Amino acid sequence: MRLFRRLGVIGGSGPLLVTLLFYVVPIATWAWSLRHERPGQPVLPTYQSQIGDSAQISMSSAALAAFGGATVACLARFSSQRTSNVLTFAMMVPLLTGFVARNYSWVGLLTAIGSHRTPLSPLGELLDSRAGIVTVMAVVFVPFVYFIVSEAASHLSPPLYEASRTLGATDARAFFVITLPLLLPATLLAFALSTILGLGYFVTPHLIGGGNFPFVANGVLSRLDLGDAQGAALLGLYLLATVFILAGLVAIVRAWWLRRHEPLTKTPHYVRTK
């Protein structure tokens, strides 16, 4: 057991070691072996725009969703129980509908057939555009952010705000010294989760983006349609690498933030119970 602990299989760095041994090493070995089988067929340079688009659009929509979802979570925390229930229900409803159906609904909402117009028809230019994909993906992510941030928002206790006011803090200052430090770690987590979800999106880039902004998943399908399973797998590998890099970056920022605001975000030792 001690040996396992020393090797990091269990304990703090255990998951990292397991990931390395059973995930990264086999995939990297396989990818390395491909260099002989795919001479002169570099996949990355030809798919840079797909990887770039996937990352950029996913991060933009996740950021929008993080802002929207965290705002609604705060609103729910400081509203009456009834309003909070209504908001939670409103966030749940989209999750009960099929994802593809929601995408088609957006196409329907943004277009007009003859004289049949919807309130969103004037925004029809959003279809087949980058902004359209960002908007639709952000709306899809808002409930995820809401449910993740709601947990953190439940720790925003009124006595903290009362104490800050007693010490002469304005509402704005209270937001920056209490609300933001407490909510940001969860919001960052929600942002990372949404971005990672978005990176693998396939339907929205095609239906809302009109095929103008193919994501990595669309590229994977294109390679498979050509019978190039290795190329598809290699693209999948790039996607995985992008996910690891993004998740790592967010983890670093989150850890830095938690350390910086340790007095507020860490439960004091004298409160702990045995």
Place this chain on the structure above:
Amino acid sequence: MKRISLLAGIAGLLALVILGAAKQLPEITVVSYGGGAYQDSHRAAFISPFAAKSNVKVNSTSWGAEYGRLQQMVRSGDVSWDVVEVTAAQYSRGVRDGLYSPLTRPIPPATFAPLAGGPVPTPFGVPNVYWSTVFAYQPKAFAHNPTSWRDFWDVQHFPGSRALYDNPRGTLEFALLADGVARDKLYPLDVDRAFRKLDVLRPHVRLWWKDGTEPVNALLTNRVVMSSAWSGRIYASAAARKEIQYTWIGAAHELDYWVIPRGSRNVELATEFIHFASTAQPMAKQAAATAYGPTNALAFSAIPKTVLPNLPTAPENWRVSFVVNANWWAANEQKIMQRWTIWRSKR
């Protein structure tokens, strides 16, 4: 007493399961090239009548004629499709690559009469339908109607967004026609010239469609003002027939084949299905629904007279259009598709 009731209940359930298993019908899966109205026409004309006649369960599904997908399926040995509709180029490639099983018996000449100079059934496949990609437009968008692919590329005189099929087959030909190449001089395709011409139009292409329903909807909702489109999808929709216009000038005709993928576990039933789908009545029924051209000359007498002028094979339509050269595409499809995929992924 309770135990007897329980045992009787279990026995009853078992009997139901055994009877159900005994009554399970033989099953095949038929794959149409394209979903939506086209697949519906297959269901109505071929699949449901065949299922009723032969007491067979026929699953209907669709694909986008992605050759690599079929190739992977056959090579993996896990073949879940029994009858597949492929393009003429893919038929040739598949025969060359050994992807298809031969039919267990040939099509009887009494039930299938080829068109004059048209394709004939072979041991590996039966020509099924002539279909067309046409140049469609929203007439309300223009003072005078566009008439050719040259107009499609002319965004100054015919402003507005365009939509094109996300596939080089046909699209490269349209680019060359727009660039002044004569219909009878298209092949071998000058691929570089076609891509250069596509580069010019690319900023105005708002939608790269994959499914035949998309261009029809895009035109109906004014998302685009011009698009390449499958003629049958416009014909099959009453709203589209009313609102959208299309021209046969420069239309690309293609031929599809029914084939049986190698490794299918139901070759006999698949052959039976292909035999049925190649007879006159079902072909006529499908033609009436989609206005696509049957390959069996015996079918024409059963097609309503109002439909005949809308078929790709109608003499006046045939004269002003071209047939996609299946042999050229069979030889070049793989590398052109590679180039297309890369071209589409770059901006």
